[in-house]
Amino acid sequence: MMRGPIPVAVAFLAGIFMVISFFSTNPAIERVSGDFLNWVSIVSGFTILLGVVSIAHANWSKIQRRKEGWPYAVVLRVFRAGMLVSGFSEGVETGTVYDWLFTNLQAPMMTTMFSMLAFFIASAAYRAFRARTLQATLLLVTAIIVMLGRIPVGQAINSNLPDVTNWIMAVPNMAAQRGIIIGAALGAAATALRIILGLERTYMGRG
Amino acid sequence: MSWTAHLTSFDRRWIYLLIALSVILPMFFPVSFPERVTEQTRSVYDAMEALPEGSTIMIPFEIWPSTLPETEPLARAAVRHAFMRNFKIVSLSNIGAGGPSITERVLREEGDAFGKIYGVDYVNLGFKANYLAVLTGMGTSIRSIYPTDHSGTPLDSLPIMQTVDRYDDVQFVFAISDNATIEYWISIVGARFGAKIGAGVTAVMAPKLFAYLDAGQLVGILGGMKGGAEYEKLINRPEWATRGMGAQSLVHLVIIAFIVLGNIGFIASRRNKAAE
Structure with missing residues (x-):
């Protein structure tokens, strides 16, 4: 039943209604679409809970079977419990334990992981950016111009570099980006239409 | 090992060290350049x-x-x-x-x-x-x-x-x-x-x-x-971002230098191979 016509009909009616509400300024339609959006937000909240449960389960089985790196799973469980308890017991505002844990542990750790990119990008650029073909040479020269044009030193080397960089960003780059954006938007619209019309049913767990 | 081979095969740890220094040094010795507004x-x-x-x-x-x-x-x-x-x-x-x-x-x-x-x-x-x-x-x-x-x-x-x-x-x-x-x-x-x-x-x-x-x-x-x-x-x-641009400038220059060195080595080794 839940994989049959009922969910397809619900998706069709909800989809059509939301399309109509996009163009409508009728207060009644706006109110109902507002309720729909609240439901979406609530359902999305439960998907976050599902993620928490899923990671808890995956880590627990890792610890039980003493798989490689299981001590890290213990650390994750301990700190997740700490964040949960502190968040639920006294809230998440400034000055709370949750906020302290976030500011002094989670944020620096995430920042550290992200900053590793600078090292890997430098190493990868050195090894991969080679003028093997005409296209690769064009990409290489463009990258160097943009990298120089994005720093004040580039301007000191040649006062026209920032202008050339801006032109690269605003003309050839923009044209390519626009093509990608339009292509992706058409794809998204087509997928949405397929879901509304019941042609795309993978969200029900089958093709 | 020939000089061209050296240029194309730097140990990546040297690259990491130079990048780290490029970020750390401007914190102790601030470098500032005039910024042009786009x-x-x-x-x-x-x-x-x-x-x-x-x-x-x-x-x-x-x-x-x-x-x-x-x-x-x-x-x-x-x-x-x-x-x-x-x-x-x-x-x-x-x-x-x-x-x-x-x-x-x-x-x-x-x-x-x-x-x-x-x-x-x-x-x-x-x-x-x-x-x-x-x-x-x-x-x-x-x-x-x-x-x-x-x-x-x-x-x-x-x-x-x-x-x-x-x-x-x-x-x-x-x-x-x-x-x-x-x-x-x-x-x-x-x-x-x-x-x-x-x-x-x-x-x-x-x-x-x-x-x-x-x-x-x-x-x-x-x-x-x-x-x-x-x-x-x-x-x-001028505060955080202005100070950060010193480090960003140096990192960009280091990356560009390595790309140029790598390509000099690459082109030279290709010519050597063609000559052989």
């Missing part, structure tokens, strides 16, 4: 300057902690400018993992520096799940999505929210983002609800947004550390 940064500044004092603007913090070194300086520069102009700021975040905490910290610190009062001059609405629903829903009623602020205080009890309940009630939106949500601010909040949007994004995201800038869907873009440094120059308060 058109897209000036457009954001002009849009803010064109608003009358006391206007209400929205600053969503769609940023993860991982990109803070790049996005926080530009966020702070924009918040400072807003407080300098006595704007009221309505903030929120669609990033559950830390977004509201970042918003809270930046607004509180900058608010305190300018003597601004929470609930009167600025508010942090916090996080709600599903950004598509949140952005669309706020077009009809912010209260329907956020009945309370980040701390659980009802919006109706906050003076700043007495005149704000939808996008029509804010005069400008400056969306700070390190992910795809910025495109939804443009396509939903800008295109559908007619809000004027400016963007503050990581440098790697900025190229994509030029298409929206050219189409007039975006007022302007602050791109990464450079965008922040340019904005700091415009508001005449």
Whole structure:
């Protein structure tokens, strides 16, 4: 039943209604679409809970079977419990334990992981950016111009570099980006239409 | 090993060391260069300057902690400018993992520096799940999505929210983002609800947004550390971003030097092989 016509009909009616509400300024339609959006937000909240449960389960089985790196799973469980308890017991505002844990542990750790990119990008650029073909040479020269044009030193080397960089960003780059954006938007619209019309049913767990 | 082989096979640890030094040294020996302001940064500044004092603007913090070194300086520069102009700021975040905490910290610190009062001059609405629903829903009623602020205080009890309940009630939106949500601010909040949007994004995201800038869907873009440094120059308060540009300049130069060296080695070795 839940994989049959009922969910397809619900998706069709909800989809059509939301399309109509996009163009409508009728207060009644706006109110109902507002309720729909609240439901979406609530359902999305439960998907976050599902993620928490899923990671808890995956880590627990890792610890039980003493798989490689299981001590890290213990650390994750301990700190997740700490964040949960502190968040639920006294809230998440400034000055709370949750906020302290976030500011002094989670944020620096995430920042550290992200900053590793600078090292890997430098190493990868050195090894991969080679003028093997005409296209690769064009990409290489463009990258160097943009990298120089994005720093004040580039301007000191040649006062026209920032202008050339801006032109690269605003003309050839923009044209390519626009093509990608339009292509992706058409794809998204087509997928949405397929879901509304019941042609795309993978969200029900089958093709 | 020939010299060409040396040039193409540097131990990666030397590269890592030089990159680390390029970041660390400018912290102890600040290097500063004159910053030229780009058109897209000036457009954001002009849009803010064109608003009358006391206007209400929205600053969503769609940023993860991982990109803070790049996005926080530009966020702070924009918040400072807003407080300098006595704007009221309505903030929120669609990033559950830390977004509201970042918003809270930046607004509180900058608010305190300018003597601004929470609930009167600025508010942090916090996080709600599903950004598509949140952005669309706020077009009809912010209260329907956020009945309370980040701390659980009802919006109706906050003076700043007495005149704000939808996008029509804010005069400008400056969306700070390190992910795809910025495109939804443009396509939903800008295109559908007619809000004027400016963007503050990581440098790697900025190229994509030029298409929206050219189409007039975006007022302007602050791109990464450079965008922040340019904005700091415009508001005449050189701080984090301006200092960070010294390190960024050196890192760029090191990367370019290695690319050039690698290519000299590569071309020379190719010629040697052809000659043999």
